[in-house]
Each structure stands twice: as structure tokens, then as C-alpha cells.
Amino acid sequence: MTESGSKLRIFKFLKIIISSLLITVLLLFTIAAIRTLSLDVNAGLQLAHWEKTNNKSLVIDHHQREELLANFKEAIRIPTVSFSNTESNTTALHEFDRFLRKAFPTVFSSSLVHHELVANYSHLFWVKGSQPELVPYMLLAHIDVVPASESDGWEAPPFSAKEIDGFIYGRGTIDDKNNLMGILQALEYLLLKGYAPRRGFYIGLGHDEEINGLNGAMNIVRILKQRGVQLLFVMDEGLTISDGIIPGLEGPAALIGLSEKGQAAIKLSVSVAPGHSSMPPRETSIGILATAIKRLEDNPMPRLFGYGPEGDTFEHLAHKFSLPLKFIMSNLWLFSPLLSRILERKPVSNAFVRTTTAVTFFNAGVKINVIPSLAEAYVNLRIHSAQSVQEVLDIIKDTVGDQRVKVELVDGFDPLPISGADDKAFGFQIIKKTVLDLFPTVTVAPGICIGNTDSRHFVDLTKNIYRFSPAWFKPGDPERFHGINERISTKNYEEMIVFYFNLIQNCDIRKLPEPHSSVHEL
Ligand SMILES: CCCCCCCC/C=C\CCCCCCCC(=O)NCC(=O)O
Ligand SMILES: [Zn+2]
Numbered sequence: 001m002t003e004s005g006s007k008l009r010i011f012k013f014l015k016i017i018i019s020s021l022l023i024t025v026l027l028l029f030t031i032a033a034i035r036t037l038s039l040d041v042n043a044g045l046q047l048a049h050w051e052k053t054n055n056k057s058l059v060i061d062h063h064q065r066e067e068l069l070a071n072f073k074e075a076i077r078i079p080t081v082s083f084s085n086t087e088s089n090t091t092a093l094h095e096f097d098r099f100l101r102k103a104f105p106t107v108f109s110s111s112l113v114h115h116e117l118v119a120n121y122s123h124l125f126w127v128k129g130s131q132p133e134l135v136p137y138m139l140l141a142h143i144d145v146v147p148a149s150e151s152d153g154w155e156a157p158p159f160s161a162k163e164i165d166g167f168i169y170g171r172g173t174i175d176d177k178n179n180l181m182g183i184l185q186a187l188e189y190l191l192l193k194g195y196a197p198r199r200g201f202y203i204g205l206g207h208d209e210e211i212n213g214l215n216g217a218m219n220i221v222r223i224l225k226q227r228g229v230q231l232l233f234v235m236d237e238g239l240t241i242s243d244g245i246i247p248g249l250e251g252p253a254a255l256i257g258l259s260e261k262g263q264a265a266i267k268l269s270v271s272v273a274p275g276h277s278s279m280p281p282r283e284t285s286i287g288i289l290a291t292a293i294k295r296l297e298d299n300p301m302p303r304l305f306g307y308g309p310e311g312d313t314f315e316h317l318a319h320k321f322s323l324p325l326k327f328i329m330s331n332l333w334l335f336s337p338l339l340s341r342i343l344e345r346k347p348v349s350n351a352f353v354r355t356t357t358a359v360t361f362f363n364a365g366v367k368i369n370v371i372p373s374l375a376e377a378y379v380n381l382r383i384h385s386a387q388s389v390q391e392v393l394d395i396i397k398d399t400v401g402d403q404r405v406k407v408e409l410v411d412g413f414d415p416l417p418i419s420g421a422d423d424k425a426f427g428f429q430i431i432k433k434t435v436l437d438l439f440p441t442v443t444v445a446p447g448i449c450i451g452n453t454d455s456r457h458f459v460d461l462t463k464n465i466y467r468f469s470p471a472w473f474k475p476g477d478p479e480r481f482h483g484i485n486e487r488i489s490t491k492n493y494e495e496m497i498v499f500y501f502n503l504i505q506n507c508d509i510r511k512l513p514e515p516h517s518s519v520h521e522l
């Protein structure tokens with residue numbers, strides 16, 4: 001073959017490669033454009049015709065404002081702490097019971113409301129509906145809180161409910177006395193205004209959610225099961241309205257948790273012969289265990305972003321990002337690996353990418369001159385929707401890779417089933433409508449709750465469990481959860497009352513409106 005002949009062949013070959021590349025890129029853009037056009041899933045129901053059920057409106061006057069804030073502050077001041085799996089402040093739980101009866105006299109005396117104490121400290125309310133054929137729903141919240149010490153750096157004592165610049169500070173202000181008090185205050189106002197629901201509903205207030213709800217929520221579920229109750233949907237604490245937390249997102253987003261991550265408690269332990277510290281072995285039990293822990297921290301669980309409901313979150317929010325993020329979010333089938341690497345940089349967004357690994361206990365050593373015979377640590381894993389407890393346990397054993405380290409599963413449960421979020425999903429659409437009516441600038445999207453809630457015990461009573469708090473979170477606020485300076489603005493607490501006031505009335509709708517098709521919307 002001549003030199004010019006071979007050049008021609010190379011040229012033709014390159015031409016084919018370049019045109020194939022161009023065609024592929026064009027194809028990708030076309031697919032992406034089609035997908036982007038069908039993205040505005042947030043439009044659907046807003047324009048549909050909703051049967052009017054919110055006949056009572058709530059305009060809070062000065063006197064009511066003072067009273068509702070005083071009630072809320074009193075709730076925060078009662079230190080209903082769950083210290084450990086076996087230790088709770090039962091004195092405070094008793095006091096909280098007395099307080100509720102005093103703060104909400106109409107709820108406790110109305111002929112429409114049946115109240116019972118469960119497992120001594122939890123509360124179950126049944127609010128009777130005028131149309132018993134309508135399937136009831138249930139609102140959940142919890143009474144207990146995690147411990148808090150002022151010395152960790154609180155700006156106000158954690159059980160003071162001190163108001164600073166329009167914010168009430170205290171343990172429980174966002175987890176979860178805001179929801180608890182918001183629900184009961186809304187019901188108190190509704191009853192005072194003569195409201196009688198069409199659709200009956202339950203309110204469940206657990207007293208031990210922070211220690212797994214084994215007495216509170218689980219006994220409430222047992223009672224409801226005995227009575228043959230089935231629920232249309234359950235709403236519990238969970239994701240919030242994020243404002244400025246998701247980088248690049250224009251405007252606030254209300255994420256409604258359709259599921260929650262699983263959880264595992266894993267114990268790692270190393271046993272060696274004890275001895276004199278003057279003749280140490282090359283590695284002690286502490287050293288061996290520390291190396292194992294370091295391996296776990298250096299080797300996070302695999303990225304699974306896009307394999308669970310978190311992919312839907314970003315597809316729903318895509319139209320609220322500007323380019324190039326909009327393009328990336330609209331095409332997660334292609335860009336999930338890239339987005340995972342961006343999200344994993346911050347703890348809060350990393351939680352959506354993978355099963356997280358947190359070492360929460362480390363115990364070893366008895367005396368300065370004794371080689372310790374035992375070192376043990378506990379690891380708390382929050383399991384991504386696409387993994388199971390067993391898979392996570394296997395990965396931990398592989399990563400540790402040291403026969404001297406015993407790896408035991410102490411406790412755990414798989415990720416929860418995924419509730420519906422389509423046009424026919426009653427609970428999702430009611431929450432969405434209530435959010436949009438009150439906060440019209442918010443984009444509503446399905447989400448995955450990264451923490452666990454009492455609602456996970458209700459899976460046999462309904463397939464539709466939603467985890468959402470109408471609380472506004474701005475940058476820095478996620479860290480207040482179980483952290484220091486937990487707080488809520490007085491404005492937001494009032495909004496929460498109005499939210500539940502409207503939600504309860506919205507649930508009286510007999511049937512969801514027929515959605516407009518997306519073609520029609522466009
Ligand atoms: C990339 C998306 C970022 C979205 C921002 C999400 C902000 C996260 C806000 C709240 C965290 C959710 C907490 C859920 C409730 C947890 C209740 C709880 O404490 N349960 C006990 C436990 O889990 O141990
Ligand atoms: Zn909580």
C-alpha cells in the first residue's frame with residue numbers, strides 16, 4: 001500500500017470515530033432534552049380542583065400568640081430525656097403528661113376525642129370522624145429528647161427555652177416537641193372553633209423514640225392492631241424545608257421522606273492476655289482495635305447514590321437548578337457517579353449517598369500500668385435503601401480483615417419500604433398541598449429520611465408512611481439536630497401550628513382531585 005493510501009485510510013477511520021462521537025453526544029443531548037421536558041412534576045396537582053374542606057381559618061391574635069408560645073416554652077423546659085436504652089427521666093415524663101392536660105383542656109375534654117395512656121407515658125388520641133366509612137390517618141410525634149449539656153457550647157441553657165432574637169433555644173425545639181405541640185395546639189384551636197372532622201384520625205405521642213420506640217410506638221401499634229385498625233397514611237417527623245442547604249438549588253425545597261434508612265449497631269472487640277505495661281507486646285488490644293476503626297473510616301461504604309429514592313429527589317428538583325447542574329440532575333442515569341462525588345464532601349449530603357459509618361463508643365483500659373485485656377467499640381451504621389444489614393455486616397468484616405477483631409451484630413433493621421408519591425398517593429398529595437398553600441415558593445419533592453423515626457413500627461398498619469416536619473432549615477441548622485443550639489423561630493413554630501390546622505382539614509377531602517396530565521400542563 002502507498003503512503004498516501006494509508007493516510008487516506010487513517011483519515012477515513014478518524015472521520016468515522018469523530019462522527020460516531022458527535023452522533024453519541026447529539027443522542028445524549030436529545031434524550032436529556034426529552035427527559036428535561038417531562039421534569040416539571042411539581043406542577044400537576046396545584047392547578048387541579050380541590051374540594052373545599054378548610055372551612056376554618058386560623059388568624060393568631062396577640063393573646064393567642066402569647067399563650068401558644070408560653071405552652072411551647074413550658075414543653076421545652078420539661079427535660080424528658082432518654083439517656084440510654086434503659087434510662088429515661090420518668091419524673092419528667094409524668095410531668096409532661098400533667099402539662100399536656102393543662103395546656104390543651106379542650107383536646108382532653110372534647111366528646112370527639114378519646115384519649116388513653118400507653119405504657120405509662122405515651123399517648124394515643126382518637127379523633128372521631130363524622131363519616132366512619134372514611135379510612136383514618138395518623139399523626140405521630142415524640143415526647144422524649146436526647147441529652148444536652150450546656151457546657152458543650154450552648155448559647156442558652158438547653159432546657160431554658162430562652163428566646164434570643166426571635167428564636168426559642170432548647171432541646172426538643174426541632175426534635176420533636178415542635179411537631180408534638182404544633183399538632184395538639186392545632187387540634188385545640190380546631191375544636192374551639194367547633195370543627196368536627198369528617199375523616200377520623202389518630203395522634204400518637206411516643207415517649208421513647210430516641211431509644212427505638214420499643215415501649216411507646218410499639219405498644220401503640222399493638223393496641224391498634226388488636227382493634228383491627230388500618231391507616232390511610234401515617235405522618236411523622238423527618239425531613240424539613242431546606243433553604244440554602246442544597247448547593248445550587250434556587251429557592252427552598254420541602255422534602256417528604258418516603259422511606260428511612262436502615263440501621264445496624266455493630267460491636268468490634270479485641271481480647272488479649274493482660275500483662276505488665278513495662279513489657280508491652282508489639283500491638284495491644286487498643287492498637288489492634290484502633291487500626292480496625294481507622295480502616296473503617298478510611299474505607300467508607302460504597303457509593304449508592306441513585307439506587308434509592310434520593311435519585312427521585314434530585315430529578316424532582318432538577319428544574320430549580322441552573323445549568324450545568326440542571327442538566328446533571330436531569331440525567332442521573334449518566335451523572336450519578338459525578339454527583340455522588342460532589343455530595344459526599346459534606347456530612348449532611350454524604351448521608352444520601354451511602355450507608356454511613358459512625359464509631360460512637362470506644363472502651364478500653366483499666367489502669368495506666370496494665371496492658372488491657374479487652375478493647376471494644378460500637379459502630380452505628382445508617383443503611384442506604386439499596387443495602388441490607390447482612391450486606392453491611394459482610395463489608396465491615398472484609399474491611400476490618402483481621403481475625404483478632406471480633407465483629408458482632410448487636411441490633412439492626414433493613415431500610416424501610418418506599419411509600420407512594422404519585423398522583424394517587426393520598427398522604428403525599430395532602431402534605432404537598434398543605435405545604436404549597438402555606439409556603440407557595442417552596443418546591444415539594446420526595447426524599448429519604450436519613451434518621452429513624454417511630455413511624456417505622458407502623459409498617460403493618462399502612463403502606464403509606466411520610467416523614468416530614470414543616471420546619472425551616474437554613475445552613476447550619478441540620479447540625480443542631482442532636483447537637484448544640486437546637487432552636488426554632490417563633491414565626492416558624494406558629495407556621496407549624498397553621499400547617500397542622502390546615503392539614504387536618506385537608507384530610508377531610510373524600511377523594512383526591514383528578515390530576516391534569518403533564519401534556520395539558522405544558
Ligand atoms: C443533599 C440533600 C440535603 C438535604 C438536606 C437535609 C437536611 C437534613 C435535615 C434533617 C435531618 C433529618 C433527621 C430526621 C429525623 C431524625 C429523628 C431522630 O433523631 N431519630 C433517632 C435516630 O435516628 O437515631
Ligand atoms: Zn425525633
Ligand SMILES: [Zn+2]
Nearest residue numbers: 146175210482
Ligand atoms: Zn432525635
